[in-house]
């Protein structure tokens with residue numbers, strides 16, 4: 001595979017300067033732990049902040065650091081102290097982190113933070129651009145670097161970029177509060193693949209993109225007009241075998257090799273064999289619900305006195321972002337609660353809560369996981385939560401019960417755990433009792449199911465799926481690159497046109513010759529368009545056919561005094577010249593069904609503000625372009641469903657266009673109308689241009705030698721695509737200049 005550049009705020013190792021010189025230690029944290037084993041197996045390079053400031057080291061140290069990091073395939077990016085403060089403690093952790101975790105009351109919206117966030121993202125972009133090579137895969141991680149995908153894309157358009165968000169993505173109601181919301185979304189959309197832990201975060205993101213930027217998505221692909229990107233969920237796994245194997249070894253470790261922690265715990269069980277251990281591990285963060293957990297444990301001790309002296313809660317909190325005020329307040333609350341519980345119930349032989357405020361080495365972590373009977377993990381909001389997965393992975397005998405918050409992304413894959421609402425203190429207290437009473441058989445059954453899943457979808461698989469996702473979307477995009485109309489293709493069309501003696505041009509109207517974003521009622525032709533069409537018509541080799549889904553009245557209003565051939569209502573009606581009357585092109589059709597269907601559409605108009613009905617002679621259309629985008633789409637799905645049931649046996653079809661649901665007779669379409677037209681005469685040159693599903697019939701109905709062009713980037717039967725109606729007009733103008 002090509003080279004992989006991983007970019008995250010922090011490197012997976014952190015550099016420290018002490019008396020003994022420079023040391024490099026692995027960083028704590030979900031991402032670092034998850035990716036560490038994986039990235040070394042690939043041809044990859046990790047770019048990020050090394051955890052030390054350049055001002056605090058000598059040039060000698062810097063060289064030394066560089067050398068050591070090179071061994072780890074890491075490239076350091078130094079950020080000046082002031083910017084780092086504002087970027088990391090400021091925008092990342094006082095703006096994005098609280099808002100994305102549904103804590104708007106903790107969210108600061110300081111412009112100074114935002115400016116620093118932009119500056120640091122720019123710094124990352126410069127670093128990446130100085131290293132990037134053609135063919136590299138760029139995988140950007142997390143909420144510190146939301147602007148980076150676009151910054152790279154702008155200057156290296158061909159880059160293959162993936163972005164993975166490790167924290168939740170909030171619903172539109174929350175996200176809209178952010179003053180720089182559009183810039184953040186645009187930044188992320190610079191990627192080709194955007195990944196989240198769960199489907200909920202994915203759909204929140206898509207909805208924000210649609211509501212704030214107006215880009216629609218179909219089947220988890222967002223069409224940006226010039227690029228299609230993919231949004232998907234990839235629930236992050238753990239290095240399952242590492243945890244499982246480490247836990248397996250614990251039982252067979254020789255006495256002299258045991259750590260102090262293991263000896264202490266074993267001797268503890270010797271003196272109190274009935275004692276049960278409940279484990280709680282997190283970074284000390286307000287999103288992790290640590291105080292809720294302590295309130296619940298307190299309630300449990302109140303409600304179930306029979307467990308006094310028999311249960312101990314191990315509360316392990318890793319110091320985190322201690323410079324941020326909310327973290328300091330929370331630390332005080334946790335300290336007080338622990339003191340309160342131990343003071344109230346503790347005695348000489350029993351301490352209800354063992355509280356550790358520190359990071360622990362891997363071996364100690366495993367010992368705690370392994371010896372604990374219950375894992376109590378109750379975040380109020382958590383992107384995924386790897387601790388829950390690690391706890392289960394160490395249950396080699398199948399014994400152990402996990403109590404997990406349903407607000408953690410991990411809960412979506414761990415249904416067999418006891419799932420709780422972290423705000424329901426009473427229910428958590430009861431679930432602790434349930435967990436302690438659960439029989440071994442049930443524990444084994446529940447855990448083995450989760451273990452099977454964790455083993456299969458481990459961190460390596462997660463990363464592979466993401467990388468394959470990047471490759472997949474890249475290949476998908478390539479199909480379009482080859483279809484994009486180029487100056488060479490235009491020249492080919494013009495050459496053929498110039499030589500030909502008899503030409504026919506089928507031109508759709510809305511979205512092809514004028515902008516679709518105008519409200520459909522107002523998208524009337526402008527002077528420039530008339531000028532182009534008149535000029536084409538002047539050339540007597542040409543027949544100009546305007547083939548539209550609009551009704552006769554509208555086309556008459558716009559083109560009634562022109563000599564273009566007009567096809568209205570998908571080719572149901574035709575008109576040859578201005579003084580001719582409209583001819584029905586299909587005599588077999590009936591429209592009696594409208595009486596039955598119209599009331600259904602009226603009901604949808606009443607229930608969906610902004611929507612309206614358009615009646616044509618052989619079809620009815622429900623337009624929802626002026627409605628709330630999400631709501632309109634949801635109603636459109638419902639309407640389609642309802643109509644599909646009602647039209648069984650009626651020779652009708654329900655078709656979906658650009659923000660419109662239309663019911664029409666099955667035989668009517670632009671393809672049959674165009675076929676009929678070309679069978680009248682012999683044409684050497686055929687050009688057809690359109691932009692939506694109705695034009696697909698047209699492209700399909702024409703002979704192989706026809707030039708067919710779709711406006712906009714999407715799967716189409718057309719041979720080529722161009723980006724907008726401007727390109728169509730430019731092509732037609734060139735044709736006007738090219739007379740024989």
Ligand code: ADQ
Pocket residue numbers: 028029030031033034166167236281282283316317318358359360361362365382383384385386387388390
């Ligand atoms: P975090 O908020 O850091 O990660 P989490 O997923 O639980 O949360 O990962 C914590 C990691 O730190 C675990 O691998 C754990 O083993 C380790 N750890 C915890 N306490 C420790 C201690 N005392 N000593 C040593 N190591 C300790 C963010 C998101 C999560 C998401 C991850 C990965 O907030 O929701 O799951 O990224 O995407």
